[in-house]
Amino acid sequence: MRHFADRLADAVEQKRSQLVVGLDPFPDRVSDPLSFCRGIVDAVADYAVAVKPQSAFFEVHGADGVRAFEETCAYARAAGLLVIADVKRGDIPTTAEAYARAFIPLADAVTVNPYMGGDSVEPFIAACRREGAGIFCLVKTSNAGSADVQDLELADGRQLWQHVSQLVDTWGRDVLGENGLSAVGAVVGATYPKEVGAIRGLLPRSVLLLLGIGAQGAKPKDVVPAFSAGRASALVSTSRTVIFADSPAAEARRLAAEIWALSG
Amino acid sequence: MRHFADRLADAVEQKRSQLVVGLDPFPDRVSDPLSFCRGIVDAVADYAVAVKPQSAFFEVHGADGVRAFEETCAYARAAGLLVIADVKRGDIPTTAEAYARAFIPLADAVTVNPYMGGDSVEPFIAACRREGAGIFCLVKTSNAGSADVQDLELADGRQLWQHVSQLVDTWGRDVLGENGLSAVGAVVGATYPKEVGAIRGLLPRSVLLLLGIGAQGAKPKDVVPAFSAGRASALVSTSRTVIFADSPAAEARRLAAEIWALSG
Numbered sequence: 001m002r003h004f005a006d007r008l009a010d011a012v013e014q015k016r017s018q019l020v021v022g023l024d025p026f027p028d029r030v031s032d033p034l035s036f037c038r039g040i041v042d043a044v045a046d047y048a049v050a051v052k053p054q055s056a057f058f059e060v061h062g063a064d065g066v067r068a069f070e071e072t073c074a075y076a077r078a079a080g081l082l083v084i085a086d087v088k089r090g091d092i093p094t095t096a097e098a099y100a101r102a103f104i105p106l107a108d109a110v111t112v113n114p115y116m117g118g119d120s121v122e123p124f125i126a127a128c129r130r131e132g133a134g135i136f137c138l139v140k141t142s143n144a145g146s147a148d149v150q151d152l153e154l155a156d157g158r159q160l161w162q163h164v165s166q167l168v169d170t171w172g173r174d175v176l177g178e179n180g181l182s183a184v185g186a187v188v189g190a191t192y193p194k195e196v197g198a199i200r201g202l203l204p205r206s207v208l209l210l211l212g213i214g215a216q217g218a219k220p221k222d223v224v225p226a227f228s229a230g231r232a233s234a235l236v237s238t239s240r241t242v243i244f245a246d247s248p249a250a251e252a253r254r255l256a257a258e259i260w261a262l263s264g
Numbered sequence: 265m266r267h268f269a270d271r272l273a274d275a276v277e278q279k280r281s282q283l284v285v286g287l288d289p290f291p292d293r294v295s296d297p298l299s300f301c302r303g304i305v306d307a308v309a310d311y312a313v314a315v316k317p318q319s320a321f322f323e324v325h326g327a328d329g330v331r332a333f334e335e336t337c338a339y340a341r342a343a344g345l346l347v348i349a350d351v352k353r354g355d356i357p358t359t360a361e362a363y364a365r366a367f368i369p370l371a372d373a374v375t376v377n378p379y380m381g382g383d384s385v386e387p388f389i390a391a392c393r394r395e396g397a398g399i400f401c402l403v404k405t406s407n408a409g410s411a412d413v414q415d416l417e418l419a420d421g422r423q424l425w426q427h428v429s430q431l432v433d434t435w436g437r438d439v440l441g442e443n444g445l446s447a448v449g450a451v452v453g454a455t456y457p458k459e460v461g462a463i464r465g466l467l468p469r470s471v472l473l474l475l476g477i478g479a480q481g482a483k484p485k486d487v488v489p490a491f492s493a494g495r496a497s498a499l500v501s502t503s504r505t506v507i508f509a510d511s512p513a514a515e516a517r518r519l520a521a522e523i524w525a526l527s528g
Contacts, residue, residue, distance in 0.1 A: 117408075141380050153419040
């Protein structure tokens, strides 16, 4: 399979969109995740470049939910969408290898957690090399609690998220696509605009997956600096404002156009 | 359900064991995870206090694997073993709530990742309060790569794992059992004996789940300081040396007795 960042850049140009729609079938609002997600995929396929199914909202239904997750991924890919499996896994190398094998065939990219360090992420990067996949590593997340660990001040004066940015840059250095972007991207909370700009500077080759737009309070204009490395160098993910809108298609189209205009 | 730490302490006393057997059905060695894990459960039920199924080795088989995970958990509980679901999840609060609902009914305890901070762990702690469950939060993990993030030196001179220890102590302070131990425990790599002792000091009320004994190179004698808060204040998890032994029962009995003797 072609390099993830090149496939992504093609899709961004073709659809004039950097919109990612988070498939979050909250168990209290959605009784049948598969049918719900199929409906959203049908509605947004022309306006979004990717969907991001959140594994937890499928796993909460047990094995049947995981089957729905698999089928949702396949359905979205058949509709011409890239799939980012939001699983945030991280484990010792032999275990991480099993996680990579579990998710890479289903999805074009996965989210990973850096707490356990480079050897826990390496099996996912190997899958990027081998199968043209991508990963997005948590750097500075959108929730309030992210400060507890990610904002800690280090002995050299930097904050932890700056150090993790540097790790991500190192991890992604030898998996570049033809367009110069790496298969190793970063998850950044759009709820922290100052950090978005700083992380852009620290990660000149990484695609930033920006979360927290919409229900969590961030606005598209908060993430403009993320696009300074090119139209395909950042993705903007939103979920509730699209998937529970009266017209998910109209809301996706509106948001995609707004972000595209800001990214130029 | 009764408090996790009290149920654990009862099991430790009754079985004279702090042994946890990691159920790691490596996909290259095990074709049928459920049948394999049932065999191990039958063999070790008298000698181990808990089993720790590693979710990745089930998820790699897709929805069928997740069904096997569910059935493995049920089978182990029916055999009188506590179940620690090794899932290392961590996500924003609404998502973490779904993960807690996915795993707490299946297992007595789960492992969690602290990178996203207190609000990502809180839904799991709520499940501890509500359902008598336990959690084990990653603090200092057994792999070599753990140094990349967990050993970072902070501005106040401590290392990151010391700060995370303090967070874990705070998170667990108001979920104490009758025996004084908290429902919020910590995952510590027995491969780092110096850190085991230090974390014991920082977490006087937490059960330490010690990993890395056996195939990863640590020995039972490396973790003696972990037991200074009581016989039930630490668990020693091992996997490959038991589950792939000629006689898993004999190896589990031997290890349980060795650890019990060291813990007194």
